[in-house]
Amino acid sequence: EVQLVESGGGLIQPGGSLRLSCAASGFTFSSYEMNWVRQAPGKGLEWVSYISRSGSTKYYADSVKGRFTISRDNAKNSLYLQMNSLRAEDTAIYYCARDASASDAFDIWGQGTMVTVSS
Amino acid sequence: EIVMTQSPATLSVSPGERATLSCRASQSVSSNLAWYQQKPGQAPRLIIYGASTRATGIPARFSGSGSGTEFTLTISSLQSEDFAVYYCHQYNNWPLYTFGQGTKLEIK
Numbered sequence: 001e002v003q004l005v006e007s008g009g010g011l012i013q014p015g016g017s018l019r020l021s022c023a024a025s026g027f028t029f030s031s032y033e034m035n036w037v038r039q040a041p042g043k044g045l046e047w048v049s050y051i052s053r054s055g056s057t058k059y060y061a062d063s064v065k066g067r068f069t070i071s072r073d074n075a076k077n078s079l080y081l082q083m084n085s086l087r088a089e090d091t092a093i094y095y096c097a098r099d100a101s102a103s104d105a106f107d108i109w110g111q112g113t114m115v116t117v118s119s
Numbered sequence: 120e121i122v123m124t125q126s127p128a129t130l131s132v133s134p135g136e137r138a139t140l141s142c143r144a145s146q147s148v149s150s151n152l153a154w155y156q157q158k159p160g161q162a163p164r165l166i167i168y169g170a171s172t173r174a175t176g177i178p179a180r181f182s183g184s185g186s187g188t189e190f191t192l193t194i195s196s197l198q199s200e201d202f203a204v205y206y207c208h209q210y211n212n213w214p215l216y217t218f219g220q221g222t223k224l225e226i227k
Binding site for chain 2: 033035044045046047050059061095100102103104105106107109110111112
């Protein structure tokens with residue numbers, strides 16, 4: 001079964017750091033570009049970051065640029081999001097999502113992990 | 120940034136009837152548009168990509184149309200499991216993707 005499973009979310013104080021993980025299974029992870037997408041409580045979807053198959057190319061939304069770092073370990077079939085200098089507005093469910101091979105739509109999503117930034 | 124605007128914000132339709140959801144882009148995205156369905160407590164699910172191609176396992180009652188800046192998702196003969204929030208997503212401005220704010224499809 002093709003699957004993405006996120007972990008690492010939790011409650012963190014403003015200014016703190018957190019590292020999210022996304023474990024992939026059921027497909028050849030290294031063959032796919034990957035993304036992080038977030039959803040604030042009761043709100044819509046916001047793309048956060050993209051990484052190429054090799055990990056050499058990365059892009060970020062302006063809202064997280066300079067604070068978040070995306071990475072991957074193809075040997076471990078895992079995607080990561082290092083989040084530093086967290087703010088209250090970063091509170092959201094964070095999803096990892098796979099770029100479809102036939103397009104750049106997101107064809108597989110994880111179940112999400114909740115990040116709450118609060119004192 | 121390409122801004123995606125969905126309308127209406129909420130659509131009330133009776134089971135068995137047709138639902139038509141709209142998405143407008145602030146500039147042309149060609150046919151690089153996807154639609155997702157999200158139910159409460161669940162992750163989004165890809166419904167349509169390439170503006171009109173159904174994703175794997177999506178029933179034929181879902182159809183997408185449009186190109187450029189105007190897009191439509193049509194669900195013919197609504198089933199109970201179709202009531203959810205639907206998002207459009209442009210991936211033309213790769214990889215600076217943007218989503219619409221969503222349309223909630225509710226039972227009338």
